[in-house]
Amino acid sequence: MSNLSRLLKESWTLVEEQQDKLASYFYARMFLNNPQLRDLFPVQMDVQRSRLLGAIVTAVQTVDDPDVFAEYLQSLGRDHRKFHVQPEHYDAVGGALMEALRTFGGDEWTVEFDQAWRDAYAVIAAKMIAGAEADSTNPPYWHAEVLYHERRSQDIAVLTCRPLQPLEYRAGQYISVECKHQPRLWRVYSAANAPRKDGSIDFHVRALGAGWVSSALVRRVQPGDMIRLGAPMGSMVMDRRSTRDIVCVAGGTGLAPIKALIEEMTRANRTRWVHVFFGAKDRDDLYDLACLNRLAARYPWLSVVAATSDDPEFPGEHGKISDVVARYGPWNDHDFFVSGSPQMVRSTLRTLAEMQVPAIRIKYDAFGDS
Numbered sequence: 566m567s568n569l570s571r572l573l574k575e576s577w578t579l580v581e582e583q584q585d586k587l588a589s590y591f592y593a594r595m596f597l598n599n600p601q602l603r604d605l606f607p608v609q610m611d612v613q614r615s616r617l618l619g620a621i622v623t624a625v626q627t628v629d630d631p632d633v634f635a636e637y638l639q640s641l642g643r644d645h646r647k648f649h650v651q652p653e654h655y656d657a658v659g660g661a662l663m664e665a666l667r668t669f670g671g672d673e674w675t676v677e678f679d680q681a682w683r684d685a686y687a688v689i690a691a692k693m694i695a696g697a698e699a700d701s702t703n704p705p706y707w708h709a710e711v712l713y714h715e716r717r718s719q720d721i722a723v724l725t726c727r728p729l730q731p732l733e734y735r736a737g738q739y740i741s742v743e744c745k746h747q748p749r750l751w752r753v754y755s756a757a758n759a760p761r762k763d764g765s766i767d768f769h770v771r772a773l774g775a776g777w778v779s780s781a782l783v784r785r786v787q788p789g790d791m792i793r794l795g796a797p798m799g800s801m802v803m804d805r806r807s808t809r810d811i812v813c814v815a816g817g818t819g820l821a822p823i824k825a826l827i828e829e830m831t832r833a834n835r836t837r838w839v840h841v842f843f844g845a846k847d848r849d850d851l852y853d854l855a856c857l858n859r860l861a862a863r864y865p866w867l868s869v870v871a872a873t874s875d876d877p878e879f880p881g882e883h884g885k886i887s888d889v890v891a892r893y894g895p896w897n898d899h900d901f902f903v904s905g906s907p908q909m910v911r912s913t914l915r916t917l918a919e920m921q922v923p924a925i926r927i928k929y930d931a932f933g934d935s
């Protein structure tokens with residue numbers, strides 16, 4: 566571990582437990598010193614607070630892995646164009662961040678810690694600005710029209726939209742979405758289809774509590790509405806050079822990127838067996854199983870196993886999806902894609918580690934709920 570990385574991690578432990586307060590303080594200082602920045606952020610700040618800090622912490626934690634660090638920050642900078650962030654705003658953010666760190670670091674916050682964060686932030690800002698600049702041929706965000714909206718269960722909707730300008734992405738990537746009901750609040754969803762000629766994109770959305778983007782997308786958005794999309798992100802994409810068979814593990818609406826990857830395979834695959842494990846609480850939540858089964862009937866290389874964790878009468882597999890995958894093993898020579906809640910991803914990674922699957926063969930993305 567480099568000295569910079571050691572200092573960053575050590576100093577972070579001083580403030581880690583006070584993250585929420587630190588984030589509130591950070592925003593309060595930033596808006597107090599730069600009132601003009603307030604308009605760039607959502608009216609309700611609860612979600613945004615944990616996001617910004619989360620992004621900074623992820624950046625800091627990857628500082629020792631230059632490739633991941635650079636790629637992450639570049640895409641973060643690209644993604645931040647949707648907030649109308651300008652290069653000069655980074656100074657305001659950096660100043661408020663340092664004030665917050667010093668305040669919550671207290672007496673143990675040393676000059677070395679301070680310098681380490683200033684150095685790290687300078688690199689983060691420079692890379693994000695470069696990422697945004699390199700993307701200048703794309704719009705900062707895309708306007709898209711909702712074409713179809715289908716409620717698949719009490720809480721889950723599948724919606725299809727079409728960006729007005731071309732939006733290039735790869736199967737497995739995710740895209741942030743904003744709708745008029747929650748201005749400036751962006752929530753990421755995976756594209757649930759491989760890129761199509763007409764440019765349309767499907768999203769699988771589960772409504773959470775009232776007031777979230779997801780609830781608006783499930784309960785209020787209708788065909789004809791306009792939504793906005795951010796730049797695509799994420800690296801859970803197919804390695805086209807690999808010849809290994811594939812296991813996909815999906816929990817709930819985490820199926821979305823898996824569906825996109827399967828669709829990509831339907832265009833080219835002849836030789837790789839693809840095993841899909843799709844877990845949900847009950848059969849209503851297996852909202853796309855009929856479609857998966859149709860694909861499996863059509864493509865001999867595709868097999869689908871569905872499991873419910875809270876529906877004992879379901880005529881299929883039972884239990885958490887990670888346990889079901891383990892029962893069907895061993896999986897000695899497979900590539901893995903894992904997608905679902907952070908807890909589901911964590912326990913699936915644990916199971917695969919116990920089954921001696923090398924980490925390098927596993928791709929996953931887990932995003933928090935909002």
Ligand SMILES: NC(=O)C1=CN([C@@H]2O[C@H](COP(=O)(O)OP(=O)(O)OC[C@H]3O[C@@H](n4cnc5c(N)ncnc54)[C@H](O)[C@@H]3O)[C@@H](O)[C@H]2O)C=CC1
Nearest residue numbers: 755816817818819821844845846874886905906908909912
């Ligand atoms: N909508 C999208 O485009 C995407 C969503 N996600 C994430 O996927 C999650 C989907 O949530 P829900 O649909 O509410 O799924 P859920 O919470 O109802 O879980 C579905 C299934 O996942 C498995 N699971 C859940 N927790 C587990 C654990 N601790 N250990 C092992 N297996 C577990 C179980 O088999 C469960 O039946 C959300 O966190 C969402 O952020 C991830 C990628 C894309």
